[in-house]
Amino acid sequence: MDTMDSEPASSSSADPLQSIPKSPVVVLMVGMAGSGKSTFMHRLVVRLQSQKKRVYTVNLDPAVRNLAYPINVDIRDTVNYKEVMKHFGLGPNGAIMTSLNLFATKFDQVLTILGRRAEMLDYILIDTPGQIEVFNWSASGQIICDSLAVTYPTTVCYVVDTARCVKPVTFMSNMLYACSILYKTKLPFVIAFNKIDVIPHDFLKEWMEDFEKVGDALSRESSYVASLARSMSLAMEEFYKNLRSVGVSAVTGAGCEDFEKALGEAAQEFVDSYVPFLMEQRKDLEEKRQQAVEEQLKSFEQNMDRAKRGRDQLEEDMQNLSIEERELDLMSLG
Numbered sequence: 607m608d609t610m611d612s613e614p615a616s617s618s619s620a621d622p623l624q625s626i627p628k629s630p631v632v633v634l635m636v637g638m639a640g641s642g643k644s645t646f647m648h649r650l651v652v653r654l655q656s657q658k659k660r661v662y663t664v665n666l667d668p669a670v671r672n673l674a675y676p677i678n679v680d681i682r683d684t685v686n687y688k689e690v691m692k693h694f695g696l697g698p699n700g701a702i703m704t705s706l707n708l709f710a711t712k713f714d715q716v717l718t719i720l721g722r723r724a725e726m727l728d729y730i731l732i733d734t735p736g737q738i739e740v741f742n743w744s745a746s747g748q749i750i751c752d753s754l755a756v757t758y759p760t761t762v763c764y765v766v767d768t769a770r771c772v773k774p775v776t777f778m779s780n781m782l783y784a785c786s787i788l789y790k791t792k793l794p795f796v797i798a799f800n801k802i803d804v805i806p807h808d809f810l811k812e813w814m815e816d817f818e819k820v821g822d823a824l825s826r827e828s829s830y831v832a833s834l835a836r837s838m839s840l841a842m843e844e845f846y847k848n849l850r851s852v853g854v855s856a857v858t859g860a861g862c863e864d865f866e867k868a869l870g871e872a873a874q875e876f877v878d879s880y881v882p883f884l885m886e887q888r889k890d891l892e893e894k895r896q897q898a899v900e901e902q903l904k905s906f907e908q909n910m911d912r913a914k915r916g917r918d919q920l921e922e923d924m925q926n927l928s929i930e931e932r933e934l935d936l937m938s939l940g
């Protein structure tokens with residue numbers, strides 16, 4: 607990699623946190639449904655591979671139909687979300703969340719797979735479902751983020767549909783989501799204002815730099831949400847100040863160079879700021895992670911009681927959940 611020197615975990619100190627390697631850099635692609643996460647993942651895979659970077663991909667969206675990029679670990683190989691709908695009597699949204707929760711309880715298997723490949727990789731790109739609440743309050747988001755971040759430099763790429771943000775209320779609600787994910791994960795963050803081939807993102811930059819401008823735009827709307835957003839806009843200033851944001855187009859590739867630069871800076875921030883934070887908070891974080899896994903398992907037990915299939919069958923299914931790597935084309939790793 608250009609920005610980071612590879613350094614195997616075992617080479618530095620005995621403290622596992624001090625010996626977090628500088629690569630592979632993990633990029634969690636997060637954003638609302640339709641913002642362009644998967645298309646942007648594809649764009650990055652192609653770009654990074656053409657730069658001879660070694661890229662590994664993980665898909666965490668159980669309901670996605672087609673993905674254009676090669677996938678190395680795919681939640682769909684482990685959890686059938688339509689079966690989850692039937693088992694737990696859920697609708698599509700609930701089934702996606704539950705599938706991810708099931709997968710998260712076995713996330714140590716993903717870490718084992720990644721651990722086998724880590725030394726030969728520069729990037730691990732992770733696609734996630736548009737159910738953004740996974741990263742706001744669901745246990746699975748916490749388990750996934752925390753497990754990755756104690757092992758690899760981990761960054762969040764928050765993808766925003768620029769064209770939809772012409773509505774200031776949509777912009778504000780996107781930013782409030784982003785803010786809550788940033789404060790929850792505390793991970794280095796890059797906002798990718800996507801679809802700039804449709805509309806340039808300059809107006810969003812202006813809104814972020816001058817809260818009065820977004821206030822003006824919001825004052826043209828009279829809904830309850832608009833007045834709530836208006837009162838939040840000043841409070842968001844502090845959040846914007848510490849934010850890296852880049853305009854990109856997943857379709858044309860515009861802005862991707864700037865994005866890659868921002869990603870390098872975010873990975874450096876992980877080393878400079880997040881690792882010391884981790885070392886300070888380690889006990890607390892580990893307890894929280896354990897607690898999240900236990901709560902998740904408990905909630906499955908309760909759901910099992912209500913589920914349509916027999917409890918024994920469901921318990922057996924859960925024990926058998928096994929996460930496998932897809933057959934690896936080493937050439938595709940560059």
Ligand SMILES: Nc1nc2c(ncn2[C@@H]2O[C@H](COP(=O)(O)OP(=O)(O)OP(=O)(O)O)[C@@H](O)[C@H]2O)c(=O)[nH]1
Nearest residue numbers: 638639640641642643644645735736801855856857
């Ligand atoms: N014009 C334009 N369209 C884009 C761009 N990126 C994505 N799209 C389109 O936006 C739609 C949604 O893109 P996806 O990549 O499926 O979005 P996603 O965030 O993965 O969606 P979910 O899986 O529902 O969460 C598709 O029709 C894409 O072709 C872009 O940069 N420009």
